[in-house]
Amino acid sequence: MNLRRTAFYAALLGAPLAFLGLFFYYPLLSVLREGLPLVPDALARPYVRRVLLFTVEQALWSTLASVALGFPLAYLLTRYEFPGKRWVKSLVMVPFVLPAITVALGFILLWGRNGYVNQMLMALLGLEEPPIKLLYSLGAIVLAHAFYNAPLIARVVNAAWEGLDPQYEESARALGAPPSRVFWTVTLPQLLPSLMSAMTLVFIFTFLSFPIVLTLGGARFSTLEVEIYTQAKALFNRPQAAALALVGLGFSLLFVYAYLKLGGVFARELTLQRRARTRPLFPSGREALRPHRLMIWAFLVVSALLLAGPLLAVLVDSFLVSTPEGKRLGLEGYRFLLRRQYEPRIGDPPLQAVLNSLRFGLGAVAIALPVGLAVAFGVTRLRVPGRRLLDALLMAPIATSSVILGLALLQAYRQPPLALSGTAWAVIVAHAVIVYPFVVRAVAPLLLRLDRSLVEAARSLGASRLRAFWDVERPWLVPGLVVGALFAFALSLGETSATLMLARPGLKTMPVAVYELLSGRRGLEAASALSVGMIAISALAFLALERLGERGLRGR
Amino acid sequence: MRNTNLILRAATGVALLGIGILVLVLVSGPAALPIVVQAQAEEGDTLYVYVYSSFVEWGPAAFVEQEFERRTGVDVQFVATGASREMLARLLTERDAGGTPADVFMGELNDVPKAKQFDLFEPLSVEDVPNLQFVPRELQVDPENTLIPYEHGFITLVYDTQALSAEELPRAFPDLLDGRFREALLVQDPRTSSVGHAFLFWTIYNFGELFPQYWERLLPNVLSVFPGWSAAYEAFQAGEAPIVVSFSTDACFDERYQPFFLEGQAYRTVFGAGVVKGTDNPSLAREFIDFLLSLEVQEKLPTTEFMFPANAQAELPEEWQRCAKVPPAPAVLPLSAVAENDDRWLQLWAETVVGR
Numbered sequence: 001m002n003l004r005r006t007a008f009y010a011a012l013l014g015a016p017l018a019f020l021g022l023f024f025y026y027p028l029l030s031v032l033r034e035g036l037p038l039v040p041d042a043l044a045r046p047y048v049r050r051v052l053l054f055t056v057e058q059a060l061w062s063t064l065a066s067v068a069l070g071f072p073l074a075y076l077l078t079r080y081e082f083p084g085k086r087w088v089k090s091l092v093m094v095p096f097v098l099p100a101i102t103v104a105l106g107f108i109l110l111w112g113r114n115g116y117v118n119q120m121l122m123a124l125l126g127l128e129e130p131p132i133k134l135l136y137s138l139g140a141i142v143l144a145h146a147f148y149n150a151p152l153i154a155r156v157v158n159a160a161w162e163g164l165d166p167q168y169e170e171s172a173r174a175l176g177a178p179p180s181r182v183f184w185t186v187t188l189p190q191l192l193p194s195l196m197s198a199m200t201l202v203f204i205f206t207f208l209s210f211p212i213v214l215t216l217g218g219a220r221f222s223t224l225e226v227e228i229y230t231q232a233k234a235l236f237n238r239p240q241a242a243a244l245a246l247v248g249l250g251f252s253l254l255f256v257y258a259y260l261k262l263g264g265v266f267a268r269e270l271t272l273q274r275r276a277r278t279r280p281l282f283p284s285g286r287e288a289l290r291p292h293r294l295m296i297w298a299f300l301v302v303s304a305l306l307l308a309g310p311l312l313a314v315l316v317d318s319f320l321v322s323t324p325e326g327k328r329l330g331l332e333g334y335r336f337l338l339r340r341q342y343e344p345r346i347g348d349p350p351l352q353a354v355l356n357s358l359r360f361g362l363g364a365v366a367i368a369l370p371v372g373l374a375v376a377f378g379v380t381r382l383r384v385p386g387r388r389l390l391d392a393l394l395m396a397p398i399a400t401s402s403v404i405l406g407l408a409l410l411q412a413y414r415q416p417p418l419a420l421s422g423t424a425w426a427v428i429v430a431h432a433v434i435v436y437p438f439v440v441r442a443v444a445p446l447l448l449r450l451d452r453s454l455v456e457a458a459r460s461l462g463a464s465r466l467r468a469f470w471d472v473e474r475p476w477l478v479p480g481l482v483v484g485a486l487f488a489f490a491l492s493l494g495e496t497s498a499t500l501m502l503a504r505p506g507l508k509t510m511p512v513a514v515y516e517l518l519s520g521r522r523g524l525e526a527a528s529a530l531s532v533g534m535i536a537i538s539a540l541a542f543l544a545l546e547r548l549g550e551r552g553l554r555g556r
Numbered sequence: 557m558r559n560t561n562l563i564l565r566a567a568t569g570v571a572l573l574g575i576g577i578l579v580l581v582l583v584s585g586p587a588a589l590p591i592v593v594q595a596q597a598e599e600g601d602t603l604y605v606y607v608y609s610s611f612v613e614w615g616p617a618a619f620v621e622q623e624f625e626r627r628t629g630v631d632v633q634f635v636a637t638g639a640s641r642e643m644l645a646r647l648l649t650e651r652d653a654g655g656t657p658a659d660v661f662m663g664e665l666n667d668v669p670k671a672k673q674f675d676l677f678e679p680l681s682v683e684d685v686p687n688l689q690f691v692p693r694e695l696q697v698d699p700e701n702t703l704i705p706y707e708h709g710f711i712t713l714v715y716d717t718q719a720l721s722a723e724e725l726p727r728a729f730p731d732l733l734d735g736r737f738r739e740a741l742l743v744q745d746p747r748t749s750s751v752g753h754a755f756l757f758w759t760i761y762n763f764g765e766l767f768p769q770y771w772e773r774l775l776p777n778v779l780s781v782f783p784g785w786s787a788a789y790e791a792f793q794a795g796e797a798p799i800v801v802s803f804s805t806d807a808c809f810d811e812r813y814q815p816f817f818l819e820g821q822a823y824r825t826v827f828g829a830g831v832v833k834g835t836d837n838p839s840l841a842r843e844f845i846d847f848l849l850s851l852e853v854q855e856k857l858p859t860t861e862f863m864f865p866a867n868a869q870a871e872l873p874e875e876w877q878r879c880a881k882v883p884p885a886p887a888v889l890p891l892s893a894v895a896e897n898d899d900r901w902l903q904l905w906a907e908t909v910v911g912r
Contacts (some may be wrong), residue, residue: 050911114794135796136780215787218780219745222910233645234747235902236670344612344634410653504650505604505635505657516609516637518787 013378016371027412035242042243055223062145062206070153078161082281090546092151097490099511102531104215106310140216149202160194200259224248245404252399257392318528333529346513347505353513361492364431372439380447406501431492439484446480486545607662612636616856640664640750659835664750665826669895677830687849690867703828706848707863710804710822711754719798737777742788742800751785758823761887768908805862808879822883
């Protein structure tokens with residue numbers, strides 16, 4: 001029986017493994033083989049070691065900053081009730097899926113010498129010189145990374161926190177422990193696994209960060225990914241880029257393994273447990289002025305500025321048109337978005353870029369869903385030693401440089417029978433490979449908590465395996481599939497690095513268009529309008545995600 | 557009962573999905589079909605020109621397209637998604653991926669050694685491009701004329717007259733190292749920007765193999781190293797710093813921004829056009845390049861590109877005499893030296909600047 005089940009799940013893994021083998025491992029390995037002989041050389045150079053050290057350093061600072069911002073946010077989301085809480089919970093994840101180039105744009109608009117914050121401070125305080133000189137420093141990079149990743153920390157910790165059984169805290173308090181003691185000795189230890197797993201994920205993402213570092217820091221702050229891009233694109237030195245990618249891959253696979261070891265889950269935990277009491281966030285009267293509350297107010301202002309600020313700056317800027325005389329209100333940015341006429345600065349009509357993003361997203365999800373589902377099944381149900389390692393290998397796309405992935409796909413499939421290079425399919429496949437791990441991570445925890453006895457009960461009542469899957473497991477998994485699908489769609493929408501490599505005229509997407517528009521000088525409003533489009537679509541996707549996810553939770 | 561409910565719901569879902577896809581396809585028109593089909597259909601009567609983005613944003617791209625179409629009936633499509641080096645990389649990537657639609661490439665002549673290394677262009681002569689005879693010898697830095705020069709200029713430092721006065725300006729390279737210029741300079745990455753590349757060569761012209769030491773001491777005065785000229789100029793105009801590496805013709809664009817030379821020097825930069833190897837329209841491509849060198853287009857360059865025309869017969873606008881500065885001692889490294897050393901120099905630069 002066990003052998004048959006093992007064989008079944010191993011076979012189930014066959015199709016996704018074939019997919020990955022064809023479109024991830026094989027292309028990647030051929031490119032990396034070019035770089036392998038250069039690795040010892042590369043590691044020996046102090047320059048490379050400096051870049052590696054800086055990459056780790058900025059990732060560490062960014063992770064800490066994300067926790068500093070995200071953990072209090074989780075606290076607020078868990079312990080307090082306020083109007084619009086559901087909206088905030090849904091929309092707080094929007095920054096995570098935005099293309100880095102949009103975020104960089106928002107930061108420049110907000111924090112530059114002539115940015116909104118400095119302009120406001122100079123007007124309020126009557127200053128001559130702009131007080132905040134944030135850009136082109138490590139601080140800007142870390143802050144932007146915190147913007148990106150604090151929501152992830154917030155949601156993961158919040159989900160875990162809400163799932164905690166309140167009885168432990170209540171007992172501790174009944175035994176006379178002060179609230180701080182309860183927090184440090186009872187709550188925090190229970191939250192630690194989720195927090196650590198979220199931190200590891202954030203570390204991986206910031207380790208691989210590229211457009212943010214380049215735009216907000218400049219060439220002096222080079223991470224491994226920036227180096228890979230520069231070697232490949234500017235210096236035409238693919239073997240060197242491949243060597244660096246190998247080094248990076250080694251590191252990030254280690255981190256992915258650590259993440260999985262910590263029980264890596266990032267999707268909402270959908271559990272029905274007794275929820276702890278929440279207090280209103282905006283109380284009336286004297287309660288509102290207690291020092292405890294004032295700290296919360298201060299934090300809210302800071303986090304609103306940090307999280308919503310760049311997005312609002314982009315939104316505002318999308319309605320401003322730059323002319324030689326100055327900026328004026330106008331809808332040119334949005335009209336540009338809907339133009340069907342060819343635009344040489346993108347290499348496509350703008351509307352084509354919008355439609356491409358949508359169709360590539362749909363295509364990527366169509367592939368990622370079945371592949372992710374199959375992998376989730378295989379990985380959770382297969383009982384073999386080294387399962388963690390298998391999981392890590394299957395999650396490898398998260399840890400891989402998207403620049404190298406794009407390059408690899410371009411190189412590998414130039415000839416028939418799979419002459420994908422230069423076609424839409426190359427982009428769709430690249431996106432599918434990059435986003436499918438998120439489907440797995442959304443579905444796997446649900447699979448793990450599914451009560452197997454239900455399936456067995458259905459079987460014993462005469463249902464076939466397929467029927468049992470359809471009637472018992474599928475409804476349970478639908479919320480996870482929806483979460484995975486929407487996340488995958490939003491991530492595909494914002495994918496920049498690999499698409500930059502693969503997109504030729506006809507295949508441009510919205511983030512690529514923004515990147516290329518930003519390399520020019522005019523038409524910042526067009527870039528802002530495109531960014532607003534992406535923000536809107538992502539926000540809609542996440543709102544839908546919350547609604548559908550909760551519907552699934554409430555049961556049928 | 558439950559089964560029909562299920563089937564009904566599944567059918568509705570599929571129907572909605574189908575309608576959605578149909579709408580998407582209809583809205584996007586023939587563009588929804590695989591791009592390969594479309595590209596092949598277009599190649600017969602379209603000339604693809606790969607050029608750096610400012611040619612389209614500022615330059616006479618629209619005029620060139622219109623006029624060429626009027627003359628030959630051929631549709632010109634510019635692809636201008638980045639700087640010169642980026643466009644070259646794009647060309648290479650597309651060619652490696654099975655083929656590029658590009659017929660003509662317009663970019664900086666310092667990229668010619670790299671282009672030759674990858675055999676990207678067809679060599680040209682005055683028979684192919686008759687107007688080449690009007691281009692002065694000193695601009696034809698490449699004997700094989702892989703890229704035929706159509707415009708040239710001088711890379712130098714430009715300052716914001718509202719932030720600095722003329723007396724405060726540095727006069728020579730060592731002055732730039734002074735403490736009063738802390739975080740005052742905006743420069744570009746020579747690996748990704750032709751302007752940055754030219755500036756690096758300018759320091760090499762003056763300091764030879766000791767240039768890394770100069771850059772090490774220059775770094776505290778550099779606010780940031782931008783990936784491209786546009787990003788640096790955007791920051792310059794936003795007032796982030798008072799000095800930027802740019803063109804000696806900037807005053808013609810806005811009198812507020814004045815160029816200045818160091819010891820009478822500025823670095824020569826030449827832009828040229830070439831025929832991409834493997835193009836479907838070689839004769840059309842050559843005709844296009846010849847058209848770029850015609851007086852019609854050449855006399856449009858100063859007011860749009862803010863560059864000097866390569867055709868010696870072209871007349872310069874009146875105001876140009878006043879605002880377009882020509883250095884008494886233009887600096888330029890021979891292309892052969894660039895071909896031999898560029899990779900090593902860029903490596904040295906990166907090791908000096910990155911991570912410090």
